[in-house]
Amino acid sequence: MNKTYDVKSVPIPKFSKPIDLAEGKRLYQSRGCGDCHDVDGSGKTFIEDPAIGILSGSNLTAGKGGILADRTDEELAIAIRHGVGKNGRALIFMPSTDFQGMTNEDVGKLISFLRSRPAIDKSQGEVKPGPLGRFLFLIGEIPVFVSAEIINHETTHLANITPSVSIEYGKYVASTCTGCHGFNLKGGPIQGAPPEWPPAQNISKHGLTKYTESNFIQTIRTGKRPDGTEMKFPMPWKSLGQLTDTELKALWMYLQTIQ
Incomplete structure (x- = not known):
């Protein structure tokens, strides 16, 4: 440290x-x-x-x-x-x-x-x-x-990226999710979280079998899952609800490639 x-x-x-x-x-x-x-x-x-x-x-x-x-x-x-x-x-x-x-x-x-x-x-x-x-x-x-x-400090950063409904752009957006859902996006206990915090959900393809692109986006926007249950803290759905439709569709597309 x-x-x-x-x-x-x-x-x-x-x-x-x-x-x-x-x-x-x-x-x-x-x-x-x-x-x-x-x-x-x-x-x-x-x-x-x-x-x-x-x-x-x-x-x-x-x-x-x-x-x-x-x-x-x-x-x-x-x-x-x-x-x-x-x-x-x-x-x-x-x-x-x-x-x-x-x-x-x-x-x-x-x-x-x-x-x-x-x-x-x-x-x-x-x-x-x-x-x-x-x-x-x-x-x-x-x-x-x-x-x-654990970060590669020799990385060359992109100057910009064009938003599009694509796997590449979805991967770019998904980096925001790794802090809680893990680098493999398969969830589990959240790094450094107090014990009372619930584990992060598996958001790989296998963890999202009950979702479609449409209700996945609706869940992020409203904080309510397709079965009517509410996502619990610390899932920051109000923040993620600020993602654009393009970002959310690209994110969904990318998550579907994670086995």
Whole structure:
């Protein structure tokens, strides 16, 4: 957890048009950034468990206690996609494995949106891994505790990707799901979650046999499964409901290829 990483920065495009900032906002909401950094970007404590630890998202505004004024866009991109902070040290419990494949364009729109937001004065919440959290990390059960350790920092990022109902684009969208559903998307206990959290569902083809494309999309939009039951916390269906029809159809198409 004290290891440092040398990650080369790449130029990140800047955006100012309302349509691009709106897309940055949608990315922030649909990719679940608010789950740790709050809806206004000011950060919040999202896990407070004596065994797992106390984990809080950073204040992503330019206010007092925030990090935005002290980071370049390129440094923010490294934090998002590599899980590495300004000083080269790993960010604790930053799920960069979900975002490592984001294109330069999407990261740029996300960062530009953050910079357009009001400054909020709020101190950084505590980040203190607990004894069980440290142990589970050491035995490989919570790799997200130090996502920088398992990310390929030599990856060449795509400049952009054209949204389409395709397996390729569905795979791009599905990376958002890996933090809870696992890299193989077959579910199970959620990394670092308190014991009372339910396990993530298997969302491979075999785990979705009761779904069609239509009711899969409806479930994400409404939080209600085809049998009428409601998806339980921490399934972030309200965030994922911000995904476009193209994203959801492509996601469904890709999940159907996972055996």
